[in-house]
Amino acid sequence: MKSLFRLSPGLLYLAAALGVRAQTLDVLFSFGGTNGHGSCDLVASGDGFVYGITYDGGACNYGTVFRVNTNGAYSTLGCFNGTNGANPLAGLVRGSDGCFYGTTGYGGAENHGTVFRMDTNGMLTRLASFYSTNGTYSRGSLAFGGDGCLYGATQYGGTSNHGTVFRVDTNGAYTLLASFDNNTGYPPLGSLASGNDGFLYGVADNGGTNNCGTIFRVSTDGTLNVLLSFNRTNGAYPRSGLVLGNDGCFYGTTDAGIPGSFGTVFRFGPNGELTTLNNLGISNGTTIYGRLTQGNDGWFYGITAKGGAGDGGTAFRMKPDGTWDTLFTFNNTNRYHTNICSSITGVVFGSDGNLYGTAPGGINGAGVIYRLNLPHIRVQPGVQFSPTEGFAFSVDGLTGHGPVILQASSDLLNWLSLLTNPPVTGTLLLQDVAATNHAFQFYRVLQQ
Secondary structure: OEEEEEEEOOEEEEEEEEOOOOOEEEEEEEOOEOOEEEEOOOEEOOOOEEEEEEEEOOOOOOOEEEEEEOOOOEEEEEEOOOOOOEOOOOOOEEOOOOOEEEEOOEOOOOOOOEEEEEOOOOOEEEEEEOOOOOOEOOOOOOEEOOOOOEEEEEOEOOOOOOOEEEEEOOOOOEEEEEEOOOOOOEEEEEEEEEOOOOOEEEEEEEOOOOOOOEEEEEOOOOOEEEEEEOOEOOEEEEOOOOEEOOOOOEEEEEEEOOOOOOOEEEEEOOOOOEEEEEEOEOOOEEOOOOOOEEOOOOOEEEEEOEOOHHHOOEEEEEOOOOOEEEEEEOOOOOHHHHOOOOOOOOOEEOOOOOEEEEEOOOOOOOOEEEEEEOOOEEOOOOOOOEOOOEEEEEEOOOOOOOOEEEEEEOOOOOOEEEEEEOOOOOOEEEEEHHHHHOOOEEEEEEEO
C-alpha cells in the first residue's frame, strides 16, 4: 500500500491512496423474497445510501427498488406491479431532479418491458413501454446524454430483431434511434456510456466483421457507426458495457480472447485504437458481467463471477496500464450457508470509501448485499503541526499486512525513510519530528 501526503503548518493534502487491499467482506443484507430476489447493479448517491433494484420479489413478485446504508439498514422503496414494469434487468441511474430512472425486461403495455421513473417518495411511474417494433428486453442501465434525455439499448426488436438504441425524455417521449443487424453487431449488451464528444458508446456481443462482437458509436440523432470489430486475438464477445475513464479512453471487458484466455480487459482510445490490458485466467478470475468502476485513485475496480481459489470469483482492481491486484477471493463452495458468494454484478464506492455489491446465494438463497472493506489512511482528528513534535497523523485498516514504512521528501524525487514499524493491527500513529525545519514536506506510507 502506498499513500502520498503533503503536509505544511495547518495544511494537509491527501494526493493518492494506492496499493489498498481488501481486508474483509461483510454481508449487510440477505434478500428473502418479500423484500426482493436477484439484485442488479447498485448505484451510489450523495445522501449516504446505495440504491438498487431486484429482478423479482416484493408485493407482486415483479421486483423492487431498495436502498441500504453503510450499516446495512435496508428499506424497500417501491414495488413493480406489471403496469409500471416487471422483472428489471439493469441498475438505476439518478437524474439531476433527484429521481431514479431505469428499465424493466417485462411488463408494460405489451409485456415487453418499460422505462420507469422513481421519485423521491418511492413512487414508480411508467414513462414508456417497449413494443416488438421499437425494441424489447432492455438489460443495460440508461445513460444521460448532454441534452438531458435518457439513452439505452434493447436486446431484441427493431428492423432485424437484433436490438435497438432508443432515447426517452423525462416526460416519457420515446424515439427509436437505430436498429442493429449482423454488420453492426448484435445484440447490444451492457449499458451505453456517454462520451466527451456528445456521442453514446456501447458494445455488441456478436456479429461484426469476425462475428466476435463490436464497439459502436451512436449520435443523438440516431447515426450508428461501427468503430471496431473484435477478432478474438484482441478479445471476443463483449458483454459488460463500457466505462469512460478520466483519461478520455473507454474501458471494457470481453468474455473470450486468445486460446487459453478466459476473457480480456481492454482500453479503447479516442482514435479507435484498442489495447488488451489483461488476459483473464483462473488465478485472477474469469467471466466479468458487471461494468468496471474507476476510483478516485485512478484504478478500475470490478468483480469476476468465476476463478480464483475455489472458482468462486474475485474482487480486483486494475491500473489503466493493466497492472492487476486481486483484492478478495469469494468462496463459492458453501455460499448458501456462509453468505460469502461469487458475484455477477459490478461494485460501487459508498460514502465511506468501501466497495458495495450484490451477489447470489446467502442464507435464503435469494442474494445478498455485501461490503468489501478497504483500509483507509486518514489524518487523526485534532492532531496538528507542533513546533516541537512535527507532524503527526494516523493510518487505519492495517490488519493482515506487513511492516509500515514512513518516508518523507521535499521534492517528490528523493525519499528518506524515517521509521519502520513491525506489522500492526488497527491504527498506527506516525510522527516526523524533523518536519519542524521544513516549510512543507511530502509523505508516503508503504506497507509491505
